[in-house]
Amino acid sequence: MLIPMQRIVLARRPDGAPSEADFRLEDTTLRELGEKEVAVENLYLSLDPYMRGRMDDAKSYAKPVPIGGTMEGGTVGRVIASTSPRFVEGDIVVGQFGWATHGVLPAREVRKAATDYAPPSASLGVLGMPGFTGWYGLKELGRPQKGETLVVAAATGPVGQMVGQLGKALGLYVVGVAGGADKCRFAVETLGFDMCVDHRDYDDAAALRVALAEACPDGIDVYYENVGGMVLEAVIGLMNPFGRMPVCGTIAYYNLGGLGAGDAPGPNMLPRMMRAILVNKLNVHGFIIMDHWDRYGDFLAEVGPMVKDGRIRYQEDVADGLAAAPANFLAMLKGGNFGKTIVRLAGDGA
Amino acid sequence: MLIPMQRIVLARRPDGAPSEADFRLEDTTLRELGEKEVAVENLYLSLDPYMRGRMDDAKSYAKPVPIGGTMEGGTVGRVIASTSPRFVEGDIVVGQFGWATHGVLPAREVRKAATDYAPPSASLGVLGMPGFTGWYGLKELGRPQKGETLVVAAATGPVGQMVGQLGKALGLYVVGVAGGADKCRFAVETLGFDMCVDHRDYDDAAALRVALAEACPDGIDVYYENVGGMVLEAVIGLMNPFGRMPVCGTIAYYNLGGLGAGDAPGPNMLPRMMRAILVNKLNVHGFIIMDHWDRYGDFLAEVGPMVKDGRIRYQEDVADGLAAAPANFLAMLKGGNFGKTIVRLAGDGA
Numbered sequence: 001m002l003i004p005m006q007r008i009v010l011a012r013r014p015d016g017a018p019s020e021a022d023f024r025l026e027d028t029t030l031r032e033l034g035e036k037e038v039a040v041e042n043l044y045l046s047l048d049p050y051m052r053g054r055m056d057d058a059k060s061y062a063k064p065v066p067i068g069g070t071m072e073g074g075t076v077g078r079v080i081a082s083t084s085p086r087f088v089e090g091d092i093v094v095g096q097f098g099w100a101t102h103g104v105l106p107a108r109e110v111r112k113a114a115t116d117y118a119p120p121s122a123s124l125g126v127l128g129m130p131g132f133t134g135w136y137g138l139k140e141l142g143r144p145q146k147g148e149t150l151v152v153a154a155a156t157g158p159v160g161q162m163v164g165q166l167g168k169a170l171g172l173y174v175v176g177v178a179g180g181a182d183k184c185r186f187a188v189e190t191l192g193f194d195m196c197v198d199h200r201d202y203d204d205a206a207a208l209r210v211a212l213a214e215a216c217p218d219g220i221d222v223y224y225e226n227v228g229g230m231v232l233e234a235v236i237g238l239m240n241p242f243g244r245m246p247v248c249g250t251i252a253y254y255n256l257g258g259l260g261a262g263d264a265p266g267p268n269m270l271p272r273m274m275r276a277i278l279v280n281k282l283n284v285h286g287f288i289i290m291d292h293w294d295r296y297g298d299f300l301a302e303v304g305p306m307v308k309d310g311r312i313r314y315q316e317d318v319a320d321g322l323a324a325a326p327a328n329f330l331a332m333l334k335g336g337n338f339g340k341t342i343v344r345l346a347g348d349g350a
Numbered sequence: 351m352l353i354p355m356q357r358i359v360l361a362r363r364p365d366g367a368p369s370e371a372d373f374r375l376e377d378t379t380l381r382e383l384g385e386k387e388v389a390v391e392n393l394y395l396s397l398d399p400y401m402r403g404r405m406d407d408a409k410s411y412a413k414p415v416p417i418g419g420t421m422e423g424g425t426v427g428r429v430i431a432s433t434s435p436r437f438v439e440g441d442i443v444v445g446q447f448g449w450a451t452h453g454v455l456p457a458r459e460v461r462k463a464a465t466d467y468a469p470p471s472a473s474l475g476v477l478g479m480p481g482f483t484g485w486y487g488l489k490e491l492g493r494p495q496k497g498e499t500l501v502v503a504a505a506t507g508p509v510g511q512m513v514g515q516l517g518k519a520l521g522l523y524v525v526g527v528a529g530g531a532d533k534c535r536f537a538v539e540t541l542g543f544d545m546c547v548d549h550r551d552y553d554d555a556a557a558l559r560v561a562l563a564e565a566c567p568d569g570i571d572v573y574y575e576n577v578g579g580m581v582l583e584a585v586i587g588l589m590n591p592f593g594r595m596p597v598c599g600t601i602a603y604y605n606l607g608g609l610g611a612g613d614a615p616g617p618n619m620l621p622r623m624m625r626a627i628l629v630n631k632l633n634v635h636g637f638i639i640m641d642h643w644d645r646y647g648d649f650l651a652e653v654g655p656m657v658k659d660g661r662i663r664y665q666e667d668v669a670d671g672l673a674a675a676p677a678n679f680l681a682m683l684k685g686g687n688f689g690k691t692i693v694r695l696a697g698d699g700a
Contacts, residue, residue: 061628250628274578279636281637281638284632285633286626286633
């Protein structure tokens with residue numbers, strides 16, 4: 001039986017900043033299941049900054065999406081057919097089923113959603129890849145110590161929310177950076193950050209640095225780097241000796257293309273960075289969470305209960321219908337989202 | 351009894367690249383010993399890149415030399431008087447006695463020279479601060495694995511010599527970068543590096559990158575960073591996933607002053623660096639060896655015997671007389687030295 005479905009493909013590679021014309025919505029049918037595979041109807045699609053990288057054919061940690069191929073993306077879905085003993089019809093699962101209403105994947109690439117702790121959509125955010133990224137980077141690479149100062153950019157994004165709240169739970173002084181007064185208020189009042197600096201109030205990295213220096217009177221011990229750009233430039237000179245900088249994203253640079261143009265950084269930033277690394281003995285450590293899925297169980301065991309009982313809160317920014325994905329993805333890249341960006345594709349019964 | 355001595359003081363702070371006029375040779379007398387102090391006649395003065403940093407009053411990991419103050423520097427000397435039970439007249443010791451023919455320090459800041467393994471001057475180089483820096487950075491932060499590729503710049507400098515030879519002893523494929531055909535030949539023929547690339551053969555980082563890519567067909571796992579500048583820019587794109595980059599120096603940037611001018615790096619280098627750190631999950635880790643003197647005994651126990659029996663070789667670049675220090679220091683900053691730069695101040699009886 002052929003199941004009709006829709007998907008969004010990469011129509012062309014963006015030249016600099018992507019636009020809606022780089023995407024195309026298509027009608028198609030779901031392919032037949034092979035052995036040990038799972039078919040789902042997707043409930044929610046996750047929109048994440050890493051997808052910008054997949055649109056280019058530059059060397060990265062993962063292969064680019066081919067022209068005409070379905071855009072890569074994590075989804076939470078309801079199993080509608082399975083040839084694997086691990087999943088049965090009706091299971092709520094998570095996998096990279098793509099920007100599509102339906103999908104098929106090998107069962108080994110699919111996991112059960114964390115519905116013991118939160119509704120299905122949370123498995124794309126606070127209990128999914130972004131939350132896990134925040135947890136792993138902060139705890140394993142940030143090595144936070146009680147009383148230290150933690151700065152996290154994109155504070156109300158799904159990674160930043162987790163990092164800041166975990167930081168508070170660990171007894172750190174936590175300062176967020178976000179774009180907009182509403183986001184900053186949310187970071188302090190709802191997420192419990194000590195302070196939040198609105199980078200839109202400052203014209204350049206030098207001005208932002210002054211504001212961050214005031215917000216961090218004891219300097220910065222851990223800077224959780226998930227944006228790059230002006231925030232990084234402002235932070236570099238404020239890091240304390242033996243500071244740690246886990247690096248899980250550089251969204252400010254995603255549109256540089258061949259890196260010959262775009263969001264040009266300030267002058268001599270590489271020497272400044274290298275001098276800071278040397279003089280303050282910093283540890284700058286990049287990571288890609290897909291290398292660490294063996295730790296997901298540890299994450300879920302620790303953070304799942306904190307989400308369930310409200311010690312860790314989360315904010316989702318939900319759009320409706322697959323056709324809305326490109327516009328919401330583009331808005332997210334510019335910081336237009338407020339919380340984890342997801343697209344609702346079908347009712348989850350919740 | 352007043353002992354006449356000579357010293358070199360900082361006459362003024364350099365404006366960009368330093369010159370001989372920034373230094374002044376003075377006649378003076380050795381101060382009296384206090385309690386638990388040691389007076390020496392210096393045999394050798396070490397000239398090291400870090401001293402460039404001490405000439406500026408910019409924030410760094412150590413205080414600047416004041417105008418009119420004796421230039422800071424490590425020396426090996428013969429004890430001529432001691433009020434500490436730990437040292438007696440005639441002992442050969444190492445300490446930061448400065449650019450001077452004689453000096454006095456608290457006994458706790460002085461250690462015995464490693465003369466069990468090599469002549470006194472070696473305690474300033476291969477068995478002193480630079481050798482220890484190479485050992486600590488490579489072994490503790492570089493975490494080298496047999497069969498991996500190691501690149502080290504300033505390959506025939508005192509740190510690079512140690513890093514490359516230890517790398518070979520650990521079973522790595524070692525590629526040096528040095529300035530000049532004679533240095534490259536020495537790195538391969540005498541120190542046993544697998545290859546050495548002469549950066550003077552290349553006009554820019556892009557051209558050097560092509561040469562390094564050829565020299566490192568399996569990419570780079572460990573880049574021991576002790577120069578910055580063009581070599582760093584060439585290396586960034588060649589690092590393998592999970593590569594390590596210990597950072598112990600950035601000599602290419604020392605003359606940037608306020609970092610507003612000077613050896614301007616290529617465009618968008620900070621974004622390139624951050625992207626490489628993310629995509630290849632690099633660990634960039636700065637360190638200052640003075641934080642790790644508790645490990646010096648481990649270093650000496652491992653490397654001392656290797657120096658004594660010739661498994662680790664070393665090259666010194668020796669000038670004569672205190673007055674020669676400024677010119678030789680300035681030449682070293684430009685790569686004019688060949689091996690560890692030292693100044694002979696008195697006969698060591700060897």
